[in-house]
Amino acid sequence: MRQRFQWRGGNRVELMVDGEAFFPAMLAAIEQAHSSLQLEFYLVISGKIMDRFIRALTDACRRGVQVRLIIDGFGGRHLSRADRQRLETAGVRLVVYNPLQLNKLTRNFARDHRKLMLVDERLAFIGGTGLADEYWLSERAGCPWHEVMCAVEGPVVADLARLYNRLWFRCTGQQLPPPSAQPERGRALMRVTTVQGLYQQDIKVAFLNHVNAASERVWLATAYFMPSFSIRSALRRAARRGVDVRMLVAGPYTDQFWVYHASKRYYRRLLNAGVRIFEYQPRFLHAKVGLVDEWVSLGSCNLDHWNLRWNLEANVEVVELDLTRQVEQLMLADLEQCAEITAAEWSKRPWHRKLKELVWALISQLVLKIK
Missing domain, CATH: 3.30.870.10 (Endonuclease Chain A)
Structure with missing residues (x-):
């Protein structure tokens, strides 16, 4: 049910x-x-x-x-x-x-x-x-x-x-x-919003609806940056219409190194659309927080392919000015501890990094085809 x-x-x-x-x-x-x-x-x-x-x-x-x-x-x-x-x-x-x-x-x-x-x-x-x-x-x-x-x-x-x-x-x-x-x-x-594998994906639907209606900002912190095609498309469209779109993602510290490398396949198109990407440096960023205009969503869901396909997840959506300001200050403080990835810098990364990213991206695609 x-x-x-x-x-x-x-x-x-x-x-x-x-x-x-x-x-x-x-x-x-x-x-x-x-x-x-x-x-x-x-x-x-x-x-x-x-x-x-x-x-x-x-x-x-x-x-x-x-x-x-x-x-x-x-x-x-x-x-x-x-x-x-x-x-x-x-x-x-x-x-x-x-x-x-x-x-x-x-x-x-x-x-x-x-x-x-x-x-x-x-x-x-x-x-x-x-x-x-x-x-x-x-x-x-x-x-x-x-x-x-x-x-x-x-x-x-x-x-x-x-x-x-x-x-x-x-x-x-x-x-x-x-x-x-x-x-x-x-x-x-x-x-309360939930994900129950492919059966029910209210967390994803709610996030997409808010991103598509965003007028000022879309800030997302996530541990595993492997968003679905629909989310990537929504982020690019929001950036192109002038919304401040920022992704805070895990940097060099992670418990899933293959995700860290495989996720890079999404950077180029997002950066070229105007999405800003920040990699958190001091330690492993494991938080899952979305801030879209004044709306906040936080909980267990990373909005990645694997979570959305296989997992039970639970978030809460919140509209309350004090919490919005707290989340805003938290994310601004976290941004100061990030390395921003720019489109110009990304296009100049060495060939061996591109190869590693390609290999892990192909492996991740194969894994996602498992029925």
Whole structure:
């Protein structure tokens, strides 16, 4: 069943930038939970961060809180058996979405890429983080990953709970009670948007509609810059009609080096159309944020070919002046730490870089043809 959500007024939304901001807030919210905790994360890796969450969730179970955790079968493969046992022994209902199996063949590509935490169905955290040290406590080069989350209260939280409950039913066959309507908490107008593989692509449709109607700016930050043809075309058209179009993409630090090289095949036409491209330098840019005029979209979706074809994704759209200004300031600060790629510079890159980009682009095209 297709599941589309309506715009909801009266919400409060708080932007949190990087793990040192959002992880303490998430852990504090878990400590204050009274009735239920519902978590859904793609990347879950045993380590310092996960240990803190396991201890907080264990304490919540001791208080009588109902704790449910959905992890992805691929993204959660580095959650150790010992940590899984700790969670289950404490009373956490742990569910693995689409466990990897050889006989599934290409169905193994279908992944739950959403990042969502609900506290008593009144407070939600949504964005792009995983439960992994890379987002805060890792000292590896390119870390901690640059990421954003937001805390949300108000009527839109019930829609996020419905989204979670539907996946829980799909995975377990257990029907959870419908969420209660939430009172108004602020002034933000918000809507939940999703991707469910090729079946439903509301995040992409919403972004395209706003880009096609943009009058002032289209700023997009994304970790993996492999946008679909329709998005590339919309970006070029917007730039040609005088809209300020800027792409903030991952620079030399990335966890998918092949995407970093394959994505370069799109630069030339975008640059020639007037799109400005900035590669983030200090560490891995993992955030997924769209700012079109005064409209903001953020969440788990990178708007790349792979996300849109295979994944479950969840974003929130927000129209609220304070958040718009915060996102604007965040992106302006990030731009100062980027290297801008110009059309003149791009045309002069050496032949061996062009060859590497061509090889990885061809490989990516072959991968995308997998049925």
